[in-house]
Amino acid sequence: MENYDIYVEDRIEDETINIQFKDRDTIEIFLNKGSSFGSKHTTTLLAIESLKFLFQKDGQIVNSLDLGSGSGILSILIKKLGGRFVDSCEIDEFAKMESIKNFKSNINKDLDLPSFVEAPLLKIKQYNLIVANISGRFLPDNFPRISKIIKPNGYLIISGFNLNKEEKYVKLLKDLNCLMIHKFIKKPWISIIFKK
Numbered sequence: 391m392e393n394y395d396i397y398v399e400d401r402i403e404d405e406t407i408n409i410q411f412k413d414r415d416t417i418e419i420f421l422n423k424g425s426s427f428g429s430k431h432t433t434t435l436l437a438i439e440s441l442k443f444l445f446q447k448d449g450q451i452v453n454s455l456d457l458g459s460g461s462g463i464l465s466i467l468i469k470k471l472g473g474r475f476v477d478s479c480e481i482d483e484f485a486k487m488e489s490i491k492n493f494k495s496n497i498n499k500d501l502d503l504p505s506f507v508e509a510p511l512l513k514i515k516q517y518n519l520i521v522a523n524i525s526g527r528f529l530p531d532n533f534p535r536i537s538k539i540i541k542p543n544g545y546l547i548i549s550g551f552n553l554n555k556e557e558k559y560v561k562l563l564k565d566l567n568c569l570m571i572h573k574f575i576k577k578p579w580i581s582i583i584f585k586k
């Protein structure tokens with residue numbers, strides 16, 4: 391379950407990320423200056439596109455897991471898109487602190503803040519949606535565990551890998567009853583949405 395890749399994306403100033411839609415107001419996400427990953431990298435932007443697509447298709451996503459929250463950007467977006475309960479998970483303590491700071495800067499009521507969870511892949515709690523933007527072997531090595539904690543009819547969004555892995559990942563997840571429903575590509579990166 392460990393992943394030893396180093397994820398850093400320096401933000402030397404506070405930043406506001408504007409997420410635009412055809413048919414609704416822009417969502418703004420404020421990120422405090424810091425160095426956790428998760429603002430303008432293509433893998434993040436593709437995960438954002440996948441979340442936009444999914445919430446437009448199915449606005450009733452009750453509980454979600456942001457696996458590898460980094461700056462917390464995807465957890466915050468899920469909340470702003472209407473996701474009711476969001477669990478976030480992060481192995482890097484420093485990034486976890488930055489996520490919490492960013493949650494507080496974006497979401498007013500304490501009760502509505504995403505909650506941090508430890509080792510969700512070893513637990514039995516299931517989710518309507520899991521989003522994971524993590525590179526390297528982490529995703530394929532953990533597909534069996536990840537698929538187990540997706541509720542029936544729930545969704546998985548993955549990002550953080552190159553197009554040449556698409557066929558392999560689609561096959562591995564198909565064998566775990568998760569079928570690709572959509573993908574977003576910006577070469578050489580891809581993000582894929584699956585439904586269980």
Ligand SMILES: C[S@@+](CC[C@H](N)C(=O)[O-])C[C@H]1O[C@@H](n2cnc3c(N)ncnc32)[C@H](O)[C@@H]1O
Nearest residue numbers: 391393397427428434458459460480481482523
């Ligand atoms: C590429 S960043 C993604 C950050 C953000 N979610 C985004 O989409 O921009 C991956 C994050 O996952 C974290 N991570 C890596 N392996 C992990 C694991 N096994 N469990 C939880 N977090 C992990 C890293 O520390 C890093 O912050």
